[in-house]
Amino acid sequence: MKILKYGIGLVAAASLMTSCGNAGKDKSGADGALNKNNAEKVYVAPGEHDDYYAFISGGYSGNLLVYGLPSGRMFKEIPVFSQFPTNGYGYSEETTPMLNTSFGFIPWGDSHHPDISQTEGVLDGRWVFINENNTPRIARIDLETFETAEIIEVPNSAGNHSSSFVTENTEYVVAGTRFSVPVPQRDMSIKDYKGEFKGALTFIGVDQETGGMDIDFQLLMPGFNYDLSHPGRGKSHGWFFFTTYNTEEANSLLEVNASQNDKDFIAAVNWKVIEEYVKNGGGTMMPSEYAHNVYDHHTHTATSTMKKEVRTINPTEVPGAVYFLPTPKSPHGCDVSPDGEYIVGNGKLSTDLTVHSFTKMEEAIKNKKFDGEAYGIPILNFDDIHAGSVEKAGLGPLHTEFDDKGNAYTTFFISSEVVKWKLGTWEVVDRKPTYYSVGHLTIPGGNSRQPSGEYMFAMNKITKDRYLPVGPELEHSAQLYDISGEKMELILDFPTHGEPHYAAAIKADVIKDNSRQIYELDENTHKHAVKSENETRVERNGNEVHIYMSTIRSHFSPDNIEGIKVGDKVYFHVTNLEQDFDVPHGFAMIGQKTSELLIMPGQTRTSVWYPEKVGVWPFYCTDFCSALHQEMQGYIRVSPADSDIELSWSLGED
Numbered sequence: 001m002k003i004l005k006y007g008i009g010l011v012a013a014a015s016l017m018t019s020c021g022n023a024g025k026d027k028s029g030a031d032g033a034l035n036k037n038n039a040e041k042v043y044v045a046p047g048e049h050d051d052y053y054a055f056i057s058g059g060y061s062g063n064l065l066v067y068g069l070p071s072g073r074m075f076k077e078i079p080v081f082s083q084f085p086t087n088g089y090g091y092s093e094e095t096t097p098m099l100n101t102s103f104g105f106i107p108w109g110d111s112h113h114p115d116i117s118q119t120e121g122v123l124d125g126r127w128v129f130i131n132e133n134n135t136p137r138i139a140r141i142d143l144e145t146f147e148t149a150e151i152i153e154v155p156n157s158a159g160n161h162s163s164s165f166v167t168e169n170t171e172y173v174v175a176g177t178r179f180s181v182p183v184p185q186r187d188m189s190i191k192d193y194k195g196e197f198k199g200a201l202t203f204i205g206v207d208q209e210t211g212g213m214d215i216d217f218q219l220l221m222p223g224f225n226y227d228l229s230h231p232g233r234g235k236s237h238g239w240f241f242f243t244t245y246n247t248e249e250a251n252s253l254l255e256v257n258a259s260q261n262d263k264d265f266i267a268a269v270n271w272k273v274i275e276e277y278v279k280n281g282g283g284t285m286m287p288s289e290y291a292h293n294v295y296d297h298h299t300h301t302a303t304s305t306m307k308k309e310v311r312t313i314n315p316t317e318v319p320g321a322v323y324f325l326p327t328p329k330s331p332h333g334c335d336v337s338p339d340g341e342y343i344v345g346n347g348k349l350s351t352d353l354t355v356h357s358f359t360k361m362e363e364a365i366k367n368k369k370f371d372g373e374a375y376g377i378p379i380l381n382f383d384d385i386h387a388g389s390v391e392k393a394g395l396g397p398l399h400t401e402f403d404d405k406g407n408a409y410t411t412f413f414i415s416s417e418v419v420k421w422k423l424g425t426w427e428v429v430d431r432k433p434t435y436y437s438v439g440h441l442t443i444p445g446g447n448s449r450q451p452s453g454e455y456m457f458a459m460n461k462i463t464k465d466r467y468l469p470v471g472p473e474l475e476h477s478a479q480l481y482d483i484s485g486e487k488m489e490l491i492l493d494f495p496t497h498g499e500p501h502y503a504a505a506i507k508a509d510v511i512k513d514n515s516r517q518i519y520e521l522d523e524n525t526h527k528h529a530v531k532s533e534n535e536t537r538v539e540r541n542g543n544e545v546h547i548y549m550s551t552i553r554s555h556f557s558p559d560n561i562e563g564i565k566v567g568d569k570v571y572f573h574v575t576n577l578e579q580d581f582d583v584p585h586g587f588a589m590i591g592q593k594t595s596e597l598l599i600m601p602g603q604t605r606t607s608v609w610y611p612e613k614v615g616v617w618p619f620y621c622t623d624f625c626s627a628l629h630q631e632m633q634g635y636i637r638v639s640p641a642d643s644d645i646e647l648s649w650s651l652g653e654d
């Protein structure tokens with residue numbers, strides 16, 4: 001008995017290894033080799049800069065990570081949907097409005113797909129957008145400041161997953177719902193899902209001057225799951241494509257019940273037609289509540305506005321707006337080739353990759369060759385639009401990116417590999433293992449007319465033995481491949497943070513010279529800013545005390561404050577008077593129940609403190625800013641609530 005058990009264990013272990021894609025194999029062989037030549041390819045000498053920025057989703061960290069390629073070095077974590085005590089985002093009075101929603105303040109988010117703004121189908125490096133899946137929102141990050149500039153909530157959506165992809169001129173950033181829900185929300189039986197729930201596809205207009213976002217319209221689609229999306233480009237500009245699964249409209253045990261249909265759909269949406277319809281007054285304004293949060297880098301303050309209605313569109317009322325392209329089976333990724341001709345749908349439960357032809361699709365639509373309809377939306381005939389299939393390419397296909405030479409690269413989760421294949425001939429050119437269980441992959445410019453042909457990196461879901469063990473969970477692992485030759489070459493492993501669902505990457509040259517070094521003190525219009533130490537002061541208004549404080553190497557002004565009482569509400573308004581690149585100061589107060597502040601040169605930040613204990617309490621600078629950083633400190637005297645100690649403050653007096 002014992003021996004038999006042992007035998008089974010071995011078999012199970014062996015099959016686990018294969019499902020992890022050649023685990024442990026090839027580490028020093030030709031395939032996964034890190035020979036000297038490859039090491040040089042990723043070597044960025046001390047003081048030198050990387051060639052690319054990669055913006056890697058932080059997944060359940062809610063944030064966005066900035067990396068350099070080819071080195072794989074992490075440069076910054078940009079807080080987006082989550083509180084970030086490292087710099088006070090979501091804690092300071094100025095930034096908490098960024099996390100406001102129709103559900104109130106939400107401290108956390110689940111970010112998935114960053115996408116960089118485009119002009120004429122080419123990445124322009126103005127902004128990067130990213131979606132929040134859980135409490136549906138889209139954020140815009142300014143690539144001059146590398147700060148979150150705006151967050152808009154998406155109403156009538158749930159599991160904001162087929163997001164946030166931009167059209168060729170950033171006319172729209174598009175957000176599709178993964179979960180269909182009652183629209184508007186109401187109390188009803190879950191069992192009545194079928195035919196009653198709706199899937200909202202939201203088109204958010206982007207102001208080309210300011211980047212400001214506003215929902216133009218929401219398409220209320222049948223109650224499927226809308227998983228991923230990509231814009232048309234070139235000849236298919238004006239269209240947007242969304243993969244669907246659960247066209248069965250099951251509401252329980254989806255792993256079985258949503259895998260019944262042999263084919264689900266890619267929904268092809270002609271947004272130009274809908275735009276016209278809207279221009280002519282089409283659509284219905286629906287009462288709806290959603291937050292719109294905007295950060296102003298002159299006032300250094302965010303404001304949150306609650307919007308009250310949204311324009312909804314019934315797709316059956318707009319002729320030519322939406323068609324369904326049958327696609328095998330529960331597709332995940334939905335990717336469009338650089339020329340806009342091919343739409344790739346990867347059925348997770350199919351071994352073949354399905355490629356649709358945009359030209360054929362247009363032709364079939366023109367000839368009205370339909371194969372029935374679903375909820376009034378015409379279904380095209382699979383054979384009429386099918387460009388070709390990559391057959392038996394691997395197991396569990398997920399996402400596809402493209403290079404500049406007519407090749408496509410698809411990730412396979414189950415067989416744990418990236419497969420390179422040719423557009424048009426559909427032949428497999430190369431395959432390389434990834435370690436392990438790859439999700440998305442990124443080629444710089446992959447979602448544009450001009451992808452790069454230098455690097456591809458795979459973002460893996462499982463890390464296992466790739467790094468030194470650090471307990472039960474490891475950071476996810478990314479792998480960088482040189483794709484300049486016929487065969488892909490693995491050249492670097494690097495850890496990511498959170499879950500790197502997707503990444504957007506761009507040539508560093510496009511953005512690095514625009515990156516801001518300081519905020520001009522002259523342009524600081526924060527209502528509690530001080531422009532010099534002469535303006536620093538303390539004011540009492542009943543129980544509220546406002547401390548107008550400044551920082552400069554290496555002191556706070558004022559640094560001694562008396563007359564604060566238990567029961568007060570104390571506001572620290574701290575302005576950093578520095579006008580030098582990379583000289584922030586920090587501010588931390590003993591016992592304060594919020595994070596520190598990290599204040600950039602020329603910026604003002606506020607935190608609130610409720611003094612609870614009588615005594616003399618210190619505060620200090622948290623960022624080692626100068627040789628005398630340790631001297632950068634101060635004291636606050638807290639007296640009993642009924643004390644009559646006068647408010648006073650000083651700097652450099654005995």
Ligand code: K7E
Pocket residue numbers: 112113161228332398399438439440501502
């Ligand atoms: Cu992780 Cu794009 Cu959210 Cu696929 S998604 S893997």
Ligand code: CUA
Pocket residue numbers: 551553554584585586621622623624625626629630632
């Ligand atoms: Cu200022 Cu340390």
